Amino acid sequence: QALKTPHPEPERWKETYDTIKEMRSNFVAPVDTMGCDQAQFKESDPKSRRFATLVSLMLSSQTKDEVTDAAVSKLREALGGSLTVDAMIEAEPSVISEAIAKVGFWRRKTDYLQRAAQRLRDEFDSDVPKTVDELCSLPGVGPKMAFLALQVAWDLNHGIGVDVHVHRITNRLGWHKKPTKNPEETRLNLQSWLPKELHREINHMLVGFGQVVCLPVGPKCDSCALSTKQLCPSAR
Numbered sequence: 001q002a003l004k005t006p007h008p009e010p011e012r013w014k015e016t017y018d019t020i021k022e023m024r025s026n027f028v029a030p031v032d033t034m035g036c037d038q039a040q041f042k043e044s045d046p047k048s049r050r051f052a053t054l055v056s057l058m059l060s061s062q063t064k065d066e067v068t069d070a071a072v073s074k075l076r077e078a079l080g081g082s083l084t085v086d087a088m089i090e091a092e093p094s095v096i097s098e099a100i101a102k103v104g105f106w107r108r109k110t111d112y113l114q115r116a117a118q119r120l121r122d123e124f125d126s127d128v129p130k131t132v133d134e135l136c137s138l139p140g141v142g143p144k145m146a147f148l149a150l151q152v153a154w155d156l157n158h159g160i161g162v163d164v165h166v167h168r169i170t171n172r173l174g175w176h177k178k179p180t181k182n183p184e185e186t187r188l189n190l191q192s193w194l195p196k197e198l199h200r201e202i203n204h205m206l207v208g209f210g211q212v213v214c215l216p217v218g219p220k221c222d223s224c225a226l227s228t229k230q231l232c233p234s235a236r
Contacts, residue, residue, distance in 0.1 A: 001188065002188065002191065002192065003188050003189070003191075003192045006192035006193055007176070007177065007189040007190075007192045007193050008177065008193065009193045010173070010174065010175045010193075012231060013175065013194075015229070015231060016173060016226060016231045016232075017198070017202075019225050019226055019229060019231060020205060020206070020209050020226070021205060022225070023209065023213065023224070023225055024205050024208055024209055027208075027212055029207070029208030029209070029211045029212045030064070030065040030066055030208075030211050031065055031204060031207045031208045031211060032204075032208060033069075034065040034066055034068065034069035035065060035204065035207070036053055036056040036057045036060060036068075036148055036149075036152060037053070037152045037204075038056075038069070039052040039053055039055065039056035039069075039072050039083075040052050040053050040152070040153075042073075042076060043082060043083060044082075045082075045084075047084075047085070047126060047127050047128075048082055048083055048084050049153070050127060050128040050149075050153035050154070051083055051084065051085055051088075051117075051120070051126075051127075051128060052072070052076075052083040053128070053149055053152045053153045054116070054128050054135075054141075054145075054149050054153065055072060055075070055083055055088075055113065056068060056069075056072050057141075057145040057148055057149055058109060058112060058113060058116065058140050058141060058145065059071050059072060059075075059100060059103045059109060060103075060145075061104065061105070061140075061142075061145075062103075062104030062105060063103040063104045065211070067102050067103055068103060070102065071099065071100045071102060071103045074099040074100070075096065075099040075100055077099070078091070078095050078096070078098070078099040079091055079095075084126075085117045085120050085121050085126040086121070086126070088113055088114060088117035089114060089117045089118055089121060091114075093110050093111070093114065096110045096113060096114065097110045108140070109140060111139070112138075112139040112140030112141075113140070115138075115139045115140075116138040116139055116140060116141065119137075119138055119139075120138075128149060128153045128154070130150070130154055130156065131150075132146045132147065132150065132158055132159065135149055135150070143159070143162075143183075143184060143187065144161045144162055144163050144183060144187075145161075147159040147160060147161040148161035148203065151200050157196065157199055157200050159187065159191060159199065160187050160190050160191055160194070160199045160202055160203060161203040162183040162184070162186045162187040162190070162203070163183065163203065163207060164183070164210075164216070165206050165207045165209070165210030165211070165214075166183070166186065166190075166202065166203055166206045166207070166210075167180065167182070167183045167186045168210060168214070168216060169206050169209065169210055169214050170186055170189075170190065170206070171186070172214065172219075172232065172233075172234040173226075173231075173232055173233070173234070174232075174233045174234070175189075175190070176189050190202070219234075221235045221236050
């Protein structure tokens with residue numbers, strides 16, 4: 001899916017992008033040490049690594065990275081030390097729920113995790129699928145998770161993972177001619193003009209920027225280089 005007419009490139013976008021990238025190189029954000037790409041490193045088996053990435057993404061919606069990271073560790077422990085499809089299917093729902101109780105919508109996510117694991121075993125040889133459509137067909141998985149799962153699990157760059165930070169910040173920057181209403185609109189706009197080689201890194205870059213500087217409430221405009229360079233129309 002793509003826009004019929006590409007969205008025009010925002011003025012001075014490259015300068016803005018490079019300025020954010022430089023700011024990001026000067027601080028460590030929660031996403032840098034606790035993002036979805038970190039869950040795989042505690043697993044030895046390639047399938048478990050990919051599954052751990054998917055589990056981390058499924059737990060991350062409406063949840064801070066610190067809470068997701070702790071829940072992934074607790075869940076791994078509860079499932080016997082490794083995040084495998086079989087262990088997820090065979091676990092008592094209460095065991096999963098207890099481990100992930102601090103994430104948003106944990107009851108729903110317990111159900112999603114077990115149903116998704118069952119589908120992976122039945123239809124995908126207990127592995128994470130390699131297409132956006134197949135990933136989005138799993139319970140509890142949306143486009144953002146699918147694009148990030150493909151990037152981290154399979155090293156495939158099929159699109160931009162747009163979460164609340166990417167959505168909020170690109171709108172604050174005035175990168176959308178008409179403010180976008182949801183992450184999917186934001187994604188289609190961005191993908192129509194942002195060079196493909198930046199599609200992978202923009203999520204990680206803007207998430208960290210949004211966690212530390214461009215906060216949802218009370219953004220730190222006074223310490224942001226975009227204000228100094230007059231690159232952000234929302235700076236106050």
